[in-house]
Amino acid sequence: MRHVIIIGAGGHAREVAEIVRHQTQSQSELRLLGFVVEDRKVLHDVPDGLSVLGDWSWFDEADRNDLAVICAVGSPEVRKRLVERAMSIGLSFTNAVSPLAHVSPDAKIGQGIMIFPKAVVSTNSSIGDHSIINFGSTVSHDARVNSFVTISPGVHVAGNVSLGEGCYLGIGASVIPRISVGAWTVIGAGAVVTRDIPDKVTAVGVPAEVIRKR
Numbered sequence: 001m002r003h004v005i006i007i008g009a010g011g012h013a014r015e016v017a018e019i020v021r022h023q024t025q026s027q028s029e030l031r032l033l034g035f036v037v038e039d040r041k042v043l044h045d046v047p048d049g050l051s052v053l054g055d056w057s058w059f060d061e062a063d064r065n066d067l068a069v070i071c072a073v074g075s076p077e078v079r080k081r082l083v084e085r086a087m088s089i090g091l092s093f094t095n096a097v098s099p100l101a102h103v104s105p106d107a108k109i110g111q112g113i114m115i116f117p118k119a120v121v122s123t124n125s126s127i128g129d130h131s132i133i134n135f136g137s138t139v140s141h142d143a144r145v146n147s148f149v150t151i152s153p154g155v156h157v158a159g160n161v162s163l164g165e166g167c168y169l170g171i172g173a174s175v176i177p178r179i180s181v182g183a184w185t186v187i188g189a190g191a192v193v194t195r196d197i198p199d200k201v202t203a204v205g206v207p208a209e210v211i212r213k214r
Contacts, residue, residue, distance in 0.1 A: 002029055004094055007071045007082055009035040009052050012132075016072035016114050017050055019096040026099065036069075038082075059089060068094035070112060071130060076148045076166040076184070083112065083130050083148075093130075101133075110147065128165070146183070164199060173208075184214065 004020050006013050013035060024030045034053045059067075069091050073079045086093070093112040097103060100117035107121045110129035120138040121127060127139070128147035135153040139145060143157050148166040151157065156174045163169070164183030175181060175193040185197055188204030197203050200214045 001031055001066060002094070003067050004030055004032045005053070005067060005069045006032075006035050007037075007069055007086065008073045009037050010073070012074045013072035014050075015116070016070060016096045019098045019114070019116065020070070022099055023096065030094075056085070059091065064090060064092075068092050070094060070096050070114065072096075072114065074132070074150060076150050076168055079130055079150075080148045080166065116153075122159075140177075152189070186214065 006017055017032060020032045024032060034051045036053055036058050037055055069086055070093065071079050071082045071086065073082060095109065095111065095113040097113065097115045098117040101115045101119040103115060103121045104123040106123045108126040110127055112130035113127055115121065115133045116135045118136045119133045121133060122139060122141045124141055125139050125143040127133065127145045128149065130147055131145055131149040133139060133151050137151045137153065137155040139157045140159040142159050143161045145163045146165040149163050150168045152169055152171040154172045155169045158175055158177040160178045161175045162180040164181060164185065166184040167181050169187045170189035172190045173187045179193055180196045181187060181193060182197055182199035184200045186202045187193060187208060191204050191208040192206045194207040197208065197210065201210045202212050202214055203210045
């Protein structure tokens, strides 16, 4: 039996919990225990019937041999910080992949991944560690999604696209084929990316234009 702990207890974390619950219907070796948070003020039950087990000190007494965690926080920067903290105390990671998503058997999937219902990850694409592919998003053939990327609901990433570490694509954004989006860059909701976007900027509009450095 592998016990799954979700780091975070916000709305995104509760959505990830729902995915894990769905997984347990066909993967009997998984059992979802609850949430662990940074802030002790959040030590309360959440609407979906699961409990916030405690803050990070909860791991001090836990048997880590049968534990696996998912860092379910939407912000790439915060997610990376929490993942590094989890790694520093020797925690291992698991994936939350909805049975209602389509993931090609030829796709390469990292660890700590969250793939939501109705998402598509196509042939020979790769999804880096601790990335999010949200509701109804598509990642087409040969695309490269690096670690800590957030792909929001309804995003479409075309073939041979490269998304740099930690970039954030807002709801409904699209990236045309063979385009590169830089590391830690934000693409605004509804934007259409038609040319390469550099690292650490915010780009919005149709076509997407850089409006500020981050």
